[in-house]
Amino acid sequence: xxxxxxxxxxxxxxxxxxxxxxxxxxxxxxxxxxxxxxxxxxxxxxxxxxxxxxxxxxxxxxxxxxxxxxxxxxxxxxxxxxxxxxxxxxxxxxxxxxxxxxxxxxxxxxxxxxxxxxxxxxxxxxxxxxxxxxxxxxxxxxxxxxxxxxxxxxxxxxxxxxxxxxxxxxxxxxxxxxxxxxxxxxxxxxxxxxxxxxxxxxxxxxxxxxxxxxxxxxxxxxxxxxxxxxxxxxxxxxxxxxxxxxxxxxxxxxxxxxxxxxxxxxxxxxxxxxxxxxxxxxxxxxxxxxxxxxxxxxxxxxxxxxxxxxxxxxxxxxxxxxxxxxxxxxxxxxx
Amino acid sequence: xxxxxxxxxxxxxxxxxxxxxxxxxxxxxxxxxxxxxxxxxxxxxxxxxxxxxxxxxxxxxxxxxxxxxxxxxxxxxxxxxxxxxxxxxxxxxxxxxxxxxxxxxxxxxxxxxxxxxxxxxxxxxxxxxxxxxxxxxxxxxxxxxxxxxxxxxxxxxxxxxxxxxxxxxxxxxxxxxxxxxxxxxxxxxxxxxxxxxxxxxxxxxxxxxxxxxxxxxxxxxxxxxxxxxxxxxxxxxxxxxxxxxxxxxxxxxxxxxxxxxxxxxxxxxxxxxxxxxxxxxxxxxxxxxxxxxxxxxxxxxxxxxxxxxxxxxxxxxxxxxxxxxxxxxxxxxxx
DNA sequence: TTGTAAGCGTTATCAT
DNA sequence: ATGATAACGCTTACAA
Numbered sequence: 001x002x003x004x005x006x007x008x009x010x011x012x013x014x015x016x017x018x019x020x021x022x023x024x025x026x027x028x029x030x031x032x033x034x035x036x037x038x039x040x041x042x043x044x045x046x047x048x049x050x051x052x053x054x055x056x057x058x059x060x061x062x063x064x065x066x067x068x069x070x071x072x073x074x075x076x077x078x079x080x081x082x083x084x085x086x087x088x089x090x091x092x093x094x095x096x097x098x099x100x101x102x103x104x105x106x107x108x109x110x111x112x113x114x115x116x117x118x119x120x121x122x123x124x125x126x127x128x129x130x131x132x133x134x135x136x137x138x139x140x141x142x143x144x145x146x147x148x149x150x151x152x153x154x155x156x157x158x159x160x161x162x163x164x165x166x167x168x169x170x171x172x173x174x175x176x177x178x179x180x181x182x183x184x185x186x187x188x189x190x191x192x193x194x195x196x197x198x199x200x201x202x203x204x205x206x207x208x209x210x211x212x213x214x215x216x217x218x219x220x221x222x223x224x225x226x227x228x229x230x231x232x233x234x235x236x237x238x239x240x241x242x243x244x245x246x247x248x249x250x251x252x253x254x255x256x257x258x259x260x261x262x263x264x265x266x267x268x269x270x271x272x273x274x275x276x277x278x279x280x281x282x283x284x285x286x287x288x289x290x291x292x293x294x295x296x297x298x299x300x301x302x303x304x305x306x307x308x309x310x311x312x313x314x315x316x317x318x319x320x321x322x323x324x325x326x327x328x329x330x331x332x333x334x335x
Numbered sequence: 336x337x338x339x340x341x342x343x344x345x346x347x348x349x350x351x352x353x354x355x356x357x358x359x360x361x362x363x364x365x366x367x368x369x370x371x372x373x374x375x376x377x378x379x380x381x382x383x384x385x386x387x388x389x390x391x392x393x394x395x396x397x398x399x400x401x402x403x404x405x406x407x408x409x410x411x412x413x414x415x416x417x418x419x420x421x422x423x424x425x426x427x428x429x430x431x432x433x434x435x436x437x438x439x440x441x442x443x444x445x446x447x448x449x450x451x452x453x454x455x456x457x458x459x460x461x462x463x464x465x466x467x468x469x470x471x472x473x474x475x476x477x478x479x480x481x482x483x484x485x486x487x488x489x490x491x492x493x494x495x496x497x498x499x500x501x502x503x504x505x506x507x508x509x510x511x512x513x514x515x516x517x518x519x520x521x522x523x524x525x526x527x528x529x530x531x532x533x534x535x536x537x538x539x540x541x542x543x544x545x546x547x548x549x550x551x552x553x554x555x556x557x558x559x560x561x562x563x564x565x566x567x568x569x570x571x572x573x574x575x576x577x578x579x580x581x582x583x584x585x586x587x588x589x590x591x592x593x594x595x596x597x598x599x600x601x602x603x604x605x606x607x608x609x610x611x612x613x614x615x616x617x618x619x620x621x622x623x624x625x626x627x628x629x630x631x632x633x634x635x636x637x638x639x640x641x642x643x644x645x646x647x648x649x650x651x652x653x654x655x656x657x658x659x660x661x662x663x664x665x666x667x668x669x670x
Numbered sequence: 671t672t673g674t675a676a677g678c679g680t681t682a683t684c685a686t
Numbered sequence: 687a688t689g690a691t692a693a694c695g696c697t698t699a700c701a702a
Contacts, residue, residue, distance in 0.1 A: 003679055014689045019681060027687055049449045050394070051679030053385045054694050069417050070611075075410035082404050082431050091445070094429045096417050110426070114384045221615070250615040257617060276405075277612040280556070280585040282592060338695055349673045354697060362671060386695035389678050 002043045011039035022047060053115055061091040062118045062303055063111030065104065067125070069096045072246075072275035073292060077122060077144065080296030088304055090117075101125040112139060118303040120144060120296075124188050142302045144295050146189065156295045156302065156317055160190045163288045163321035164197025167242045167270045170286070170323055172205045175332035176240035176268060179207075182227035182252060184219040184244040191219070194244050194272060217248055224248025228255035239267055239332050246271035246278045249285055253328065264330035274324050283327030291319050337378045346374035357382060388450055396426040397453045397638055398446030400439065402460070404431045407581075407610035408627060412457060412479065415631030423639055425452075436460040447474060453638040455479060455631075459523050477637045479630050481524065491630045491637065491652055495525045498623045498656035499532025502577045502605045505621070505658055507540045510667035511575035511603060514542075517562035517587060519554040519579040526554070529579050529607060552583055559583025563590035574602055574667050581606035581613045584620055588663065599665035609659050618662030626654050 008018045013032050020028045021036045039045070053059040064081055066074045082092050093116060097104035104125045111119055118140040121131075128148050135141045135151045147157040171179045181198045184191030199209055212234045217223030224243060228251065232238060243249035249271030253263055261267050263283055271278055271287035278285035298316055305313040343353045348367050355363045356371045374380070388394040399416055401409045417427050428451060432439035439460045446454055453475040456466075463483050470476045470486045482492040506514045516533045519526030534544055547569045552558030559578060563586065566573060578584035584606030588598055596602050598618055606613060606622035613620040633651055640648040 001679090005679080015680085016682085016689060016691095017687085020688090023681080029687060032687080046444075046448050048389075048679050050385055050388045051694090052681075054383075054389050054696090055679075055681040057681095057694075059385070068414065070410045070414035072407070072410075072612075075405045075407075075413075078410075078413075078429075079403065079405035079431070082429070083433070086430065091449075092429065094413075094417070094427065095421065096414070098418070109381075113381050114426075247615075250612075254615070254617065277407075277585075277615065280582075280589070280612065280616060282589065282617045336695090340695080350696080351673060351698080352671090355672090358697080364671060367672080383695050386678090387697075389680085390695075390697040392678075392697095 001048070002045050003048070004045075007036065007039045007043055007045050010043060011035040057115070059115045059117055060089070061093055061116055062120055062300075062307075063108075063114065063116035064092050064094045064120045065097055065107050065111065066094070066122045067097050067099050067104075069094070072277060073273060073290075074122070076275070077292045077296045080293040081120060081300055084297040084300035088300070088308070090300075090303075090308070097123055097125060099125060105130070108134065118142070118307040120299045120303065122146070124190075140303065140307045142299045142306075144299050145292070152317065156299050156319070158290055158295070158319045158321050160193035160321075161197040161200065163272060163290070164194035164242070164244070165201045166197070166321060166323050167194075167272060167288050168198045168201035169204070170325075171240040171242060171268055171270060171329065172201060172207075174240075174268065174329065175334050177207070177332075177334065178210075178213065178235070178239065180213040180215070180231045180235065180238055180241040182215045182217050182224055182231070182241060182243045182248050184217065184248075186216060188219075191244055198242060217244075219245050219247060221247050221251040224251030225255055228252035232256075232259065232261075240269075240329075241267065242270045242272075244272050246273045246275045246285060246287055249278075249287065249328075250281055253281065253283075253285075264328050268329035268332070270329050278324075279326070281328075286326045286329040287324050289322045289324050295319055336383070337380050338383070339380075342371065342374045342378055342380050345378060346370040392450070394450045394452055395424070396428055396451055397455055397635075397642075398443075398449065398451035399427050399429045399455045400432055400442050400446065401429070401457045402432050402434050402439075404429070407612060408608060408625075409457070411610070412627045412631045415628040416455060416635055419632040419635035423635070423643070423645075425635075425638075425643070432458055432460060434460060440465070443469065453477070453642040455634045455638065457481070459525075475638060475642045477634045477641075479634050480627070487652065491634050491654070493625055493630070493654045493656050495528035495656075496532040496535065498607060498625070499529035499577070499579070500536045501532070501656060501658050502529075502607060502623050503533045503536035504539070505660075506575040506577060506603055506605060506664065507536060507542075509575075509603065509664065510669050512542070512667075512669065513545075513548065513570070513574060515548040515550070515566045515570065515573055515576040517550045517552050517559055517566070517576060517578045517583050519552065519583075521551060523554075526579055533577060552579075554580050554582060556582050556586040559586030560590055563587035567591075567594065567596075575604075575664075576602065577605045577607075579607055581608045581610045581620060581622055584613075584622065584663075585616055588616065588618075588620075599663050603664035603667070605664050613659075614661070616663075621661045621664040622659050624657045624659050630654055 004018045008015050021033050095107045122144040135154050143155045147155050215227035217227040271285045273290040274287045301313050304310045339353045343350050356368050430442045457479040470489050478490045482490050518530050550562035552562040606620045608625040609622045636648050639645045
C-alpha cells in the first residue's frame with residue numbers, strides 16, 4: 001500500500017502539502033499541486049479511509065438503521081437513501097434492528113461507535129424518549145416515517161391519519177355504507193394514526209364506529225388473511241374494506257377470491273403504501289401512496305444540509321399521501 | 336469521548352493491559368482484568384472503532400455490492416447477508432452498483448479503500464476477467480449468483496440451466512407441446528443459462544426449437560408484457576409459457592387476463608426465482624425456487640471461514656433449484 | 671503477567 | 687505557500 005509519505009517523497013515536498021492537495025485546500029501553488037497529483041498518479045495512490053477518519057474525525061458515511069431490510073417498503077427506503085447518498089459521495093452503513101428493541105439500541109450504539117457522521121433511522125421499537133435524548137446528542141439524527149412533536153425538525157413523515165381518512169372517504173364517497181378496517185399492530189404509531197383517520201371519515205359521514213367491522217392485525221399477509229376471514233364471518237355481505245397496508249390487502253383479496261367474492265364488483269378493497277407489487281396484483285390494487293423513496297432522499301438531503309453544510313438545501317418534513325385509483329375499488333349501488 | 340488512556344489511569348495499569356482485556360487476550364491476571372472492566376464500566380468506555388481498524392488493519396466489516404438495492408431478489412439477498420453477518424458480530428457496508436459498469440468498479444474500489452475485510456459481490460456488469468483478477472488480490476472475495484470456472488471456489492450459485500430445464504420439463508410433462516419462453520437479457524449469464532435449459536428440455540422431448548416461441552426480454556414487467564403480447568400475436572393458441580423470472584411472469588399473467596385467457600385453464604405460466612410476492616399473485620405462481628437468502632448466508636459463512644478463520648464451517652457452492660408447484664400451471668389436454 | 675514505545679496513515683497546528 | 691511535528695485512539699512487538 002502506498003502512503004502519503006511515499007507520494008511526498010516522489011513529489012519532493014512535505015506530507016502536509018500532499019494532504020493539502022488531497023483535501024483541495026487553497027493556498028497551495030499550482031506547481032506543487034501538479035507535482036503531487038503526478039506522483040499520486042504514478043504511484044496509484046489511494047488514500048486510506050480509516051486513517052483519514054481517525055485524524056479528521058469525519059467518516060463521510062452515515063449510519064442507516066431500519067427495522068428490517070427485506071420487504072418492499074424498506075427496500076424502497078434503502079435504495080432511496082443509498083442512491084442519494086452515493087450521488088453526494090457519502091456512504092451508507094446499513095444495519096437492521098430486526099424488530100427487536102435491544103437490537104435496535106445496540107445498532108444505534110454501533111453506528112455511533114463506528115463514527116458515522118449522522119444517523120438516518122426508520123425504527124419503531126425504540127421509544128420517543130430515547131429518540132428525543134438521542135437527538136439531543138452531538139450526532140445529527142433524522143427519523144423517517146415517524147413523528148415526534150418534540151423533535152419535529154428531525155422527522156420526515158407522512159400524515160398517516162390523513163391517509164387512513166382518504167382511503168375510507170374514497171370508499172364512503174363511492175356509496176359504501178359499511179366499511180370494514182383491517183389494522184396494523186396498534187403498538188405502532190402509524191397503525192394507530194391510520195385507524196384514527198378511518199374513524200374520522202366515518203364520523204364525517206355520520207356513521208357510528210362498529211367494533212365488529214374492525215380487525216386488529218399486524219401488517220402481515222397472515223394477519224390480513226385472518227382479518228378478512230373474520231370480518232366476512234361476522235359480516236357476510238361486506239362491500240368494502242380498507243387495509244392498513246398493501247400486504248394485508250393482497251391477502252384480503254385472496255380470501256375474497258377463495259370465497260367467490262368478486263373484487264371489485266362484490267367487494268371493494270383498498271390498501272395503503274403503494275408498494276411496487278400492488279400493480280402486479282389482480283385486480284390492481286387501489287391504495288394510498290406512501291412516498292418512502294422520496295422521504296428517504298429527503299432524509300439524505302437533511303443530512304447534507306445539517307451535517308455537511310450544504311446550506312442551500314430546503315427541507316420538507318411532511319409528505320403528502322394521495323389516493324392511487326386502480327382496479328380494486330368500485331362504486332357501490334345502494335338501490 | 337473516553338479513551339483507553341483514561342481507563343488505564345483509573346484502573347491503575349498500562350494501555351496495553353487495557354487493550355489486552357478488550358481483545359480477550361490470555362495471559363492477563365484476573366485481578367487486572369477486573370480492575371480494567373470496572374474502570375470501563377465506570378467511565379462508560381466505548382472502543383473507538385476507527386482507531387482499532389487503523390492499528391490492527393482489520394475492520395470487522397465486509398463490503399457488500401449488489402447491482403441494485405430494491406426489488407425482491409436483492410432485498411432478500413441483503414437481508415440474508417446482514418442477518419448472518421450481524422449474528423457473527425461483523426458488519427456490512429452495503430453499496431449498489433446501479434447496474435452500471437463504472438459504478439460497480441468504483442464501488443469495489445471504495446469497499447477496498449474502506450478497509451473491508453472481505454467482499455461479497457452480486458454483480459453482472461463487471462467482466463469475468465476483472466473478477467478473476469480481483470480474486471487474485473489480497474482481499475477475500477465471494478461471488479453470489481455467478482459462476483466463473485476459474486474461480487469456482489469463490490462462487491455461490493445455482494444451476495440456472497437446470498432451473499430452466501425443470502421449468503420447461505414441468506410444462507412438457509404436463510402435456511403441453513408448444514412451450515414459449517420469455518427470456519431475460521441475454522447479456523447476462525443467468526439468462527443465457529436458463530434459456531439453454533429450456534432448449535435442453537425441448538431436445539429431450541424431441542421438439543425442435545422454434546424461434547417464434549422465444550421472446551428476448553429483460554427481466555422487467557415491461558419486457559414481460561411486451562413478450563407475452565408478441566408471443567400471443569404470433570401464436571394465438573399458446574398453451575404454455577415459461578418466464579425467466581417472476582416479475583415477467585406476473586406481467587404475462589396480466590396480459591393473459593386482459594385477453595380473457597384463463598390461467599391456468601387456457602394457458603399455463605411458470606416463473607423463476609420464487610420471490611415472495613409470487614404467492615400474492617392470482618393465481619399463485621408456479622415457479623422455480625432460487626434460494627438467494629440461503630446463498631447469501633452461505634456467502635457470509637464463506638467469509639467467516641476464509642477471513643475470520645472459523646475453520647469448522649463447511650461451504651456449499653452449488654445450490655439446488657426446485658419446482659414450486661402452485662396454481663398457474665396445469666395439465667394440458669391434447670385430445 | 672505487565673509496561674514501554676513504536677507504529678497505523680492521516681489531519682491539523684504552528685512556525686517559517 | 688510550505689514544512690515540522692504533534693495529535694487521532696488503538697495494537698503490538700519487545701523488554702522487563
